[in-house]
Amino acid sequence: MKWYKYWQVSKITMVNSLVYFWNFLSRNVFFAFIMFVYMMLWRTIYAQKGTATIGGLTFKAMIWYLVVTELVTLSRTDLHNQVNNDVKSGNVAYLLNKPYNYVIYCFSYFVGEIGITLLSNSIIGLAIGFIFAGALEGFNIMHLPFIILSLLAGCTINFFIYLCLALTSFWVEENSAFFWIYSKLIFTIGGMLMPIELFPKWLQSLSQYMPFAYVTYVPARLAVDFSFMTFWSQFSIQLLYLGAFFVLAMFLYRKGVRNLNVNGG
Amino acid sequence: MSIIKVGNLCKTFKVKTKDEGLKGSLRSIFSPSFRDIQAVNNISFEVEKGEILAFIGPNGAGKSTTIKMMTGILQPSSGTIQVLGLDPTKQRKELSYKIGTVFGQKSQLWFHLPPLDSFNLLGSIYEIDKVKLKKRIDFLKEVFEIEELMDVPVRKLSLGQRIRCEIAASILHEPEIIFLDEPTIGLDVVVKQNIRELILRLNREEKTTIFLTSHDAGDIEQLCKRAIIINHGEVVLNESIKKLKHDYLNKKVISIKYNEPVNVEKGDLNILKHKADSLKVQVDTSKQDIEEVLEKLIKLGKVDDIVISDPPLEEIISFIYRQSKEGGIDEMV
Numbered sequence: 230m231k232w233y234k235y236w237q238v239s240k241i242t243m244v245n246s247l248v249y250f251w252n253f254l255s256r257n258v259f260f261a262f263i264m265f266v267y268m269m270l271w272r273t274i275y276a277q278k279g280t281a282t283i284g285g286l287t288f289k290a291m292i293w294y295l296v297v298t299e300l301v302t303l304s305r306t307d308l309h310n311q312v313n314n315d316v317k318s319g320n321v322a323y324l325l326n327k328p329y330n331y332v333i334y335c336f337s338y339f340v341g342e343i344g345i346t347l348l349s350n351s352i353i354g355l356a357i358g359f360i361f362a363g364a365l366e367g368f369n370i371m372h373l374p375f376i377i378l379s380l381l382a383g384c385t386i387n388f389f390i391y392l393c394l395a396l397t398s399f400w401v402e403e404n405s406a407f408f409w410i411y412s413k414l415i416f417t418i419g420g421m422l423m424p425i426e427l428f429p430k431w432l433q434s435l436s437q438y439m440p441f442a443y444v445t446y447v448p449a450r451l452a453v454d455f456s457f458m459t460f461w462s463q464f465s466i467q468l469l470y471l472g473a474f475f476v477l478a479m480f481l482y483r484k485g486v487r488n489l490n491v492n493g494g
Numbered sequence: 495m496s497i498i499k500v501g502n503l504c505k506t507f508k509v510k511t512k513d514e515g516l517k518g519s520l521r522s523i524f525s526p527s528f529r530d531i532q533a534v535n536n537i538s539f540e541v542e543k544g545e546i547l548a549f550i551g552p553n554g555a556g557k558s559t560t561i562k563m564m565t566g567i568l569q570p571s572s573g574t575i576q577v578l579g580l581d582p583t584k585q586r587k588e589l590s591y592k593i594g595t596v597f598g599q600k601s602q603l604w605f606h607l608p609p610l611d612s613f614n615l616l617g618s619i620y621e622i623d624k625v626k627l628k629k630r631i632d633f634l635k636e637v638f639e640i641e642e643l644m645d646v647p648v649r650k651l652s653l654g655q656r657i658r659c660e661i662a663a664s665i666l667h668e669p670e671i672i673f674l675d676e677p678t679i680g681l682d683v684v685v686k687q688n689i690r691e692l693i694l695r696l697n698r699e700e701k702t703t704i705f706l707t708s709h710d711a712g713d714i715e716q717l718c719k720r721a722i723i724i725n726h727g728e729v730v731l732n733e734s735i736k737k738l739k740h741d742y743l744n745k746k747v748i749s750i751k752y753n754e755p756v757n758v759e760k761g762d763l764n765i766l767k768h769k770a771d772s773l774k775v776q777v778d779t780s781k782q783d784i785e786e787v788l789e790k791l792i793k794l795g796k797v798d799d800i801v802i803s804d805p806p807l808e809e810i811i812s813f814i815y816r817q818s819k820e821g822g823i824d825e826m827v
Contacts, residue, residue, distance in 0.1 A: 231621070233621075234619045237614070237615050237619070238619075241604060241611055241612075241614075241615045244607060244611065245604055245607055248606040248607075320600070322562055322567045323595075323597055323600045323602070325586070326567055326586075326590055326593075326595050327616075327619055327620075328587050328591055328619060328620060329619055402510075487569055489567070489568060489569075
């Protein structure tokens with residue numbers, strides 16, 4: 230019964246998400262557009278280089294890699310904006326008088342929303358991949374469940390990092406810069422723009438120790454170059470990061486609520 | 495039996511301040527300054543089981559802050575609170591199963607979905623058994639006359655319809671106490687009356703204790719037996735409505751618009767305003783016969799329009815507060 234309430238939160242969010250169906254669809258149009266731009270860019274880079282692979286990836290693999298990184302990024306929910314505004318405006322006070330854990334409530338909300346966004350984006354992503362690049366050579370369908378697991382872990386780490394940044398608004402008046410910096414870190418050392426193998430050695434090793442690569446790079450790399458050894462080592466690090474950011478979100482929330490400064494109705 | 499006990503409760507907020515101009519802005523970056531605001535200042539009171547209590551005061555008086563502390567949302571700076579034998583600060587979750595809250599300007603219903611979806615979700619959040627929840631929803635649909643609204647998205651409901659659904663949602667789990675923070679704000683007179691009847695029925699039939707804040711004198715007059723008036727974070731009056739009415743609500747304001755300019759001799763009239771053809775007089779019904787005053791005023795000239803009204807609650811509260819500051823409240827009540 231205790232966990233059933235959180236499942237119900239996910240369910241109602243899923244129903245609520247369908248109200249924004251056209252909004253999701255418009256994001257998908259953007260997905261197709263950005264992939265088209267990437268395809269033109271990388272086609273030129275591959276032609277200029279005159280090699281079959283860059284960073285160990287063929288042109289086809291590169292397009293599929295970018296499809297997956299975009300999939301993670303575009304499937305992000307906007308819940309952090311809501312949490313951020315709720316904390317700043319004091320609205321969070323009205324969400325606290327119910328018998329649930331707020332962080333898990335937010336997570337359930339995310340699960341409900343990501344279900345719809347990820348599904349609709351995956352359909353579009355697969356269509357884009359097949360149209361722009363064609364089937365990936367040597368892809369084994371048996372690896373798909375493991376790739377999906379890593380993709381979900383990436384999306385969830387992304388959610389908890391955004392939630393932690395949103396919860397800083399308990400202390401910081403203006404925290405929009407944090408979101409901007411984080412999204413740019415994902416864009417660069419998270420491997421969203423290009424695989425981190427293309428970076429200088431020192432940056433590659435640095436990004437291995439940062440959480441950003443585990444949001445986008447790891448699931449995308451597994452999708453185009455899967456091995457069980459890489460999966461188990463990288464997925465376990467993803468789980469570690471997920472646990473760490475969940476604990477951090479709980480800590481920030483508990484500490485923040487004690488600091489809550491909501492004067493007036 | 496007291497089910498709410500508040501003792502010497504205080505709440506201080508830290509508010510960031512900034513001097514004017516560019517210099518002030520630069521200084522606040524490197525050396526921010528803060529000011530303490532005493533939102534609630536040493537208040538104590540008790541609420542009996544089954545009581546309907548009005549907790550009133552002007553904006554910024556500390557009403558909502560007190561409710562937030564009583565429901566465990568805010569931590570008091572000092573003092574003690576016991577609600578249903580629980581400490582809201584330490585046992586917020588446990589307490590939330592036993593209390594309900596309606597904040598007039600905030601919604602707990604999902605905006606794009608029909609109320610039934612929100613009701614089912616709240617039923618799960620409060621861990622109500624499915625069969626029991628269905629029975630409860632059926633009962634509330636009938637009592638609150640919201641049967642035909644259950645499948646309409648909340649965004650399509652009128653304010654009155656939404657508030658009815660909000661109150662029904664807040665009592666799904668049969669709370670022992672319900673905190674109503676300005677439940678009739680923005681509603682027209684008919685809907686206000688309807689909501690008041692529902693609150694009374696809730697109190698009568700389910701023995702729910704009602705803790706009500708409102709700016710509406712009608713809500714307080716019709717619903718409550720006792721009122722606590724709070725201003726600048728301090729309790730300035732804790733009295734039965736009967737006594738409050740006798741002492742303060744016996745003042746009526748008569749506004750008359752004449753057909754032509756009139757001359758008035760003050761005599762025993764308490765004239766608030768006189769402008770050629772319009773006149774505003776206050777009558778203390780405990781000392782003067784309102785009929786006699788009316789007769790006197792009508793004789794002054796041909797009347798175009800006449801309105802008799804209660805003084806606004808805000809006026810009574812500020813009057814009570816002024817009296818308390820001057821130390822005269824004890825003599826007045």
